[in-house]
Amino acid sequence: MKLLEDRIKAEGKIYPGNIVKVDGFVNHRIDVKLLKEIGKEFYRLFADSGVNKIVTIEASGIAFACATAMELGCDVVFAKKSGHKNVGDDVYTEKVISFTKGREYDIVISKDYLSKEDKVLIIDDFLADGNAAKGLIGIVEASGADVVGIGIVIEKGFQPGGALLRGIGIRVESLAIIDSIDGNTITFR
Amino acid sequence: MKLLEDRIKAEGKIYPGNIVKVDGFVNHRIDVKLLKEIGKEFYRLFADSGVNKIVTIEASGIAFACATAMELGCDVVFAKKSGHKNVGDDVYTEKVISFTKGREYDIVISKDYLSKEDKVLIIDDFLADGNAAKGLIGIVEASGADVVGIGIVIEKGFQPGGALLRGIGIRVESLAIIDSIDGNTITFR
Known part of the structure; x- marks a missing residue:
């Protein structure tokens, strides 16, 4: 998605350790015009996939899940990180190792909101090692629902998550794939 | 907002301690049709207020912030809870006591994303004791920006947050205000 790649080139901030910060338009301040376009692009990619729920x-x-759901006309369920009193006990849960936080945590979804009839599109902002995505796939599969695909805003192509997920047959559509960061130069796939 | 009140009556689950769970359409599964209507209602309420940013x-x-921002045509900045490596050090921060989690935590917004020219609408899903709202107001005011108002999806009118905020001159618009919960009966203001 050229609009997104151009924005990453113009405003992404590069830090040591192959860190690209996009908190100016993706994950702290959200540019709502870009958000709408991202929702439309995921709609274009997955409109024919029978998706009835976004996780x-x-x-x-x-x-990004909500912007996509507005286009697809389906609901969103978001997994919660552990420590929520008000999710209840009847949940699907998986352990996830966070790349940015450097620790392990549990993610949970109430069993009330996934069923074996669901065709689920998983949406997330980043794909790096694929740990969050693997956790979400585990939860969706535990419910008996199908994972139709995964939509990612920015994939770090030099980390193993994308190859790992595609290798097990999951359809992964990333709107921008960063293949390398060399000094101040970002190269997209 | 009658659509929302009807939904709370039909699907809200009441638990001991005046807890109303709306995780079926507000804060775990999100009903995207309702989400759009909520965005439109906040737009109707605040369209003439000169809002250029939602926090x-x-x-x-x-x-709810994004749905409203899509109508108003402005950007969203969301405060992060402490522990985020990737926000940086140049931040506004406030301490917040969580009603649902029963503990204190820090909230932060990067100084890059608020300025004294901003006219800020604060949006949140719940207002109970008003602690999160007070924290967000503190951050916005520390930046020199104006708080134009606060838009709340569900206010628990029997807790002190709404009266406290209105008492200090803040415009608070809640789409549903629960005044009392008696057995299985929810009464709206």
Whole structure:
């Protein structure tokens, strides 16, 4: 998605350790015009896939999941990170290792909101090692629902998540794939 | 907002301690049709207020902030809860006591994304004791920006947050105000 790649080139901030910060338009301040276009692009990619539910994970995935759901006309369920009193006990749960936080946490979705009839599109802002995505796939499959595909705003192509997920037959559509960061130069796939 | 009140009556689950769970359409599964209507209602209420930025707090506020921002045509900034490596050090921060989690945490917004020219609408899903809202107001005021008002999806009118905020001159618009819960009967203001 050229609009997104251009924005990453213009405003992404590069830090040591192959970190690209896009908090100016993706995961702290959200550019709502770009958000709408991202929703439309995921709609274009998945409109014919029979999706009836979008699953994401709090917090940064929620905006993109909702923008996509508005186009597809379906509901969103967002996985919560552990420590929520008000989810109840009847949940699907998986353990996830966070790349940015450097620790392990549980993610949960209430069993009330996934069923074996669901055709689920997973949406998230970033794909790096694929840990959050694997956790969400585990939860969706535990419910008996189908994972139709995964829509990612920015994939870090030099980390193993994308290859790993595609390798097990999951359809992964990333709107921008960063293949390398060399000094101040970002190269897209 | 009658659509929302009817939904709370039909699907809200009442638990001991005046807890109303609306995780079926507000804060775990999000009904995207209702979400759009909520965005339109906040637009109707605040369209003439000169809002150029919406501020919310992760995670459940993000969907409603984005739906409203899509109508108003402005950007969203969401406050992060502490522990984020990737926000940087140059931040506004406030301490917040969580009603549902029963503990204190820090909320932060990067100084890059608020300025004294901003006219800010604060959006959140719930207002109870008003602690999150007070924290967000503190951050917005620390930046020199104006708080134009606060838009709340569900206010618990029997808790002190709404009266406290209105008492200090803040315009608070809640789409549903629950005044009392008696057995299985919810009474709206």
